[in-house]
Amino acid sequence: MSPEVVDEAAQIWFGPQHVSAHGWATKLTIVGDYIVECDPNAGYFHRSAEKCLEFRNFQQGALIMERLCMLEAFLAEYPYVKAVEQIAQLEVPERAKVMRTIMMEASRIHSLQFWWGQFAAELGLFAMLLWPWVDREYFLNAFEELTGSRHAVSYNTPGGVKYDFTEKSVKTLEQALDRIEERLPKFRDMILRSPTFKMRTKKVGLFGAEQGLKWGLSGPNIKACGIPMDLRTDDPDPNLAYGMCDWEVPVTTNEEHPGQSDAYDRMIQRFKEIETSIGIVRQLLPQVPEGPIVDPKARAKINRLPAGEAYGRVEGTRGITTLYLKTADKAQTPYRAKIRGPCFSSYYSLKHLVPGSTFADFIVIFGSLDPYPGWWDR
Amino acid sequence: MGVGILLQIDIIGWLRGLPSWIYGIISWLFNLVWAVFNYLWGIVVWFWALAIDQIWWLFKAIVFPGLVFVLFSIIFAVWFTRKTWGRVQARRGPYHLGKYGGLQVFADAIKLVGKETIIPDKAKRWMYRMLPSLLLVAVLIPFAFIPWSNDWFIADLSVSLVLTFAFLTVVPVVSLLSGWISGSKYTLIGGFRAANNQFAAEIPLIISSVGPAMLAGSLSIMGISQAQSSLWFIVLLPVNCVTFLVSATAITGLVPFDAPVADSEILFGWRTEFSGIYFTMTYFAEFAKQMLFSALIVALFFGGSYGLPYMPPILNFFFKFLVVLFFFVMVTSSFYRMRQDQVTHFCWKYLLPLSLLNVVFAMFAIVYVPGLAQMLGIGG
Numbered sequence: 078m079s080p081e082v083v084d085e086a087a088q089i090w091f092g093p094q095h096v097s098a099h100g101w102a103t104k105l106t107i108v109g110d111y112i113v114e115c116d117p118n119a120g121y122f123h124r125s126a127e128k129c130l131e132f133r134n135f136q137q138g139a140l141i142m143e144r145l146c147m148l149e150a151f152l153a154e155y156p157y158v159k160a161v162e163q164i165a166q167l168e169v170p171e172r173a174k175v176m177r178t179i180m181m182e183a184s185r186i187h188s189l190q191f192w193w194g195q196f197a198a199e200l201g202l203f204a205m206l207l208w209p210w211v212d213r214e215y216f217l218n219a220f221e222e223l224t225g226s227r228h229a230v231s232y233n234t235p236g237g238v239k240y241d242f243t244e245k246s247v248k249t250l251e252q253a254l255d256r257i258e259e260r261l262p263k264f265r266d267m268i269l270r271s272p273t274f275k276m277r278t279k280k281v282g283l284f285g286a287e288q289g290l291k292w293g294l295s296g297p298n299i300k301a302c303g304i305p306m307d308l309r310t311d312d313p314d315p316n317l318a319y320g321m322c323d324w325e326v327p328v329t330t331n332e333e334h335p336g337q338s339d340a341y342d343r344m345i346q347r348f349k350e351i352e353t354s355i356g357i358v359r360q361l362l363p364q365v366p367e368g369p370i371v372d373p374k375a376r377a378k379i380n381r382l383p384a385g386e387a388y389g390r391v392e393g394t395r396g397i398t399t400l401y402l403k404t405a406d407k408a409q410t411p412y413r414a415k416i417r418g419p420c421f422s423s424y425y426s427l428k429h430l431v432p433g434s435t436f437a438d439f440i441v442i443f444g445s446l447d448p449y450p451g452w453w454d455r
Numbered sequence: 456m457g458v459g460i461l462l463q464i465d466i467i468g469w470l471r472g473l474p475s476w477i478y479g480i481i482s483w484l485f486n487l488v489w490a491v492f493n494y495l496w497g498i499v500v501w502f503w504a505l506a507i508d509q510i511w512w513l514f515k516a517i518v519f520p521g522l523v524f525v526l527f528s529i530i531f532a533v534w535f536t537r538k539t540w541g542r543v544q545a546r547r548g549p550y551h552l553g554k555y556g557g558l559q560v561f562a563d564a565i566k567l568v569g570k571e572t573i574i575p576d577k578a579k580r581w582m583y584r585m586l587p588s589l590l591l592v593a594v595l596i597p598f599a600f601i602p603w604s605n606d607w608f609i610a611d612l613s614v615s616l617v618l619t620f621a622f623l624t625v626v627p628v629v630s631l632l633s634g635w636i637s638g639s640k641y642t643l644i645g646g647f648r649a650a651n652n653q654f655a656a657e658i659p660l661i662i663s664s665v666g667p668a669m670l671a672g673s674l675s676i677m678g679i680s681q682a683q684s685s686l687w688f689i690v691l692l693p694v695n696c697v698t699f700l701v702s703a704t705a706i707t708g709l710v711p712f713d714a715p716v717a718d719s720e721i722l723f724g725w726r727t728e729f730s731g732i733y734f735t736m737t738y739f740a741e742f743a744k745q746m747l748f749s750a751l752i753v754a755l756f757f758g759g760s761y762g763l764p765y766m767p768p769i770l771n772f773f774f775k776f777l778v779v780l781f782f783f784v785m786v787t788s789s790f791y792r793m794r795q796d797q798v799t800h801f802c803w804k805y806l807l808p809l810s811l812l813n814v815v816f817a818m819f820a821i822v823y824v825p826g827l828a829q830m831l832g833i834g835g
Contacts, residue, residue, distance in 0.1 A: 087640060089640045089641070095722060096718055096719065096722055097718075097719040097720075110644075110795060197791070198719065199719040200719075200791040200792060201710055201711065201713060201717065201719070201790070201791050201792025202710070202788075202789070202790065202791050202792075203540075203544060203788070204540075204543050204544040204545075204788050204789065206544075207544040207545050207546060208544070208545055211545050271790075271791060273711050273790050273791040273792070273793060274791045276791075276793060276794070276797055277791055277792070277793070277794065277797075435794060435795070435796070436644065436720065436721075437714065437717070437720050437794045437795060438794065439720070440719050440720050
């Protein structure tokens with residue numbers, strides 16, 4: 078920055094007490110209405126989850142993980158479960174695989190519903206916050222029917238799942254799907270065809286796929302650039318049942334700027350994600366095989382794990398979520414657990430994305446990357 | 456030396472005269488107080504006589520189309536807005552207190568008034584205390600010119616339309632100032648955004664109101680309203696009505712032009728630091744402004760108290776007023792927020808030419824088509 082610009086510049090803290098900053102703080106340097114420098118600061122939401130994991134046994138660890146992101150609780154606890162299964166070499170029953178996949182995709186729908194409602198509210202339309210959240214309630218009811226709690230579900234466990242499908246829980250899940258299938262296309266049109274929405278989101282937060290990969294983005298943010306990068310197909314997980322159904326990785330292409338994506342494309346992309354997830358759940362629900370839901374020897378095996386290290390990962394709602402787990406011999410607790418959340422990179426990519434845009438667009442760019450503070454402050 | 460030379464004053468005589476001297480002072484003071492009292496009492500008598508002579512006007516200014524009525528209708532508007540928003544947003548709105556939550560607003564007002572007033576260290580204290588009241592007063596005064604019907608109005612000046620806009624120009628100045636003196640960067644940004652909104656939308660607003668004024672041949676809102684006894688001006692000036700409505704939305708700072716108080720971007724804009732009674736005043740001022748514009752639209756374009764059959768004139772006005780207010784509320788709950796530059800672009804690129812176009816078109820039609828004015832029954 079030139080010296081005269083520095084003289085005019087004002088520094089303003091966006092958060093941590095800001096209404097739309099739910100426990101994160103970004104230092105912005107503004108000249109007039111334009112942001113010239115953006116300095117994201119992680120650490121305001123820190124709960125030392127990695128250290129907590131070192132004091133919990135392998136049955137309890139997944140509970141810490143799901144508290145990192147309550148919106149995608151089924152997905153968030155999976156990397157830990159997967160890593161423990163790898164070290165303990167557990168066999169997951171077929172029924173558990175399918176049930177896991179179904180609930181993880183339902184969780185993804187729930188999380189995306191939450192996101193686009195919040196994004197619309199950040200753009201100024203409060204009605205659009207509450208409409209998707211009504212549909213989201215139905216998914217919460219389904220989770221409650223299945224696991225007994227709405228957010229902290231603690232469903233996945235090493236070697237299988239904790240709760241079996243009942244007739245009623247399947248019915249509530251189907252009700253939720255029916256409702257969202259009926260209402261989502263209407264909302265999709267209402268949002269994507271709205272002229273004011275287009276005005277605010279088109280050409281805002283534009284970046285190319287190469288840049289995005291360099292910044293470490295993954296998930297819908299990269300798929301919106303037209304690259305079908307998805308762990309569900311790139312690295313088929315033997316403990317999940319994505320191979321049992323017929324689906325394609327959704328991508329979005331920007332016609333004006335090929336290979337790039339703006340906030341509008343990311344909105345389209347996330348609607349496509351919801352539709353894909355609905356398709357997967359719909360296909361898998363009739364295919365749930367009979368059998369046990371958990372490896373009967375699992376509890377004995379994970380009581381003391383052999384020495385080893387494993388790397389559990391899953392395609393989360395916001396991108397690739399991984400957990401590195403290292404155990405000593407006959408360990409009751411992990412020696413080291415390292416979480417890689419999908420949102421740390423998307424939050425720090427603001428450093429490159431935001432400068433040059435107006436102050437009003439900051440929250441649009443931020444919101445369009447679907448960040449969740451729990452994932453960057455572990 | 457004799458005694459008479461040493462004592463050159465007659466002490467006995469002086470002592471004897473002391474009471475009358477004190478009496479003189481007291482009676483002078485008494486006369487002064489009496490005169491002041493008489494003067495003040497004269498003012499009271501004069502004022503009382505004036506009030507008794509003008510009792511009807513006083514009643515109108517204070518009770519019915521005046522202060523009490525306006526305050527109660529603001530309270531109604533708050534309730535109405537919240538209830539409509541609730542319905543649009545798949546909620547129920549307030550429903551606990553009173554019938555259909557009607558007492559909720561009173562409860563909220565009591566809560567807000569009872570709150571502690573926190574003035575930031577960096578704020579300019581006396582301006583911080585003064586500006587919200589100034590804002591509310593500036594918004595409430597133009598209600599005097601609203602012609603609720605031919606009998607029910609407070610004042611009818613020959614330039615009331617111009618005066619209304621003049622009072623409304625105070626609002627962004629107050630917003631900018633209160634953003635400035637609150638001592639926060641967010642409020643400053645909000646204040647400038649409020650000024651920008653006014654800057655963008657004021658010209659289309661005033662030009663849109665030129666159409667009805669020219670057709671009626673009057674700058675008085677009453678005159679314009681009365682000129683529509685046979686034909687509503689919306690028939691001749693439909694585009695002007697729309698541009699007036701949109702620029703009124705922009706000036707009031709409602710969605711989609713609510714950038715001055717955009718809660719997800721700049722907290723609460725220029726109102727961020729106001730708390731307690733000061734916040735209540737700014738909050739009421741916004742609703743008052745919304746209502747004022749609804750009433751102006753009815754008076755300028757929807758025929759004032761004329762038009763609907765089987766209704767007394769005043770109910771006629773109220774009905775149309777509620778419909779326009781409802782429209783405002785619906786707009787508020789169905790758009791995304793526009794950015795600052797987009798507001799200015801929108802107002803100047805689209806609203807301004809459109810509003811001019813309709814005025815020019817209507818004028819040419821009146822001037823060059825002979826007999827049209829008589830046929831439509833408009834003067835001017």
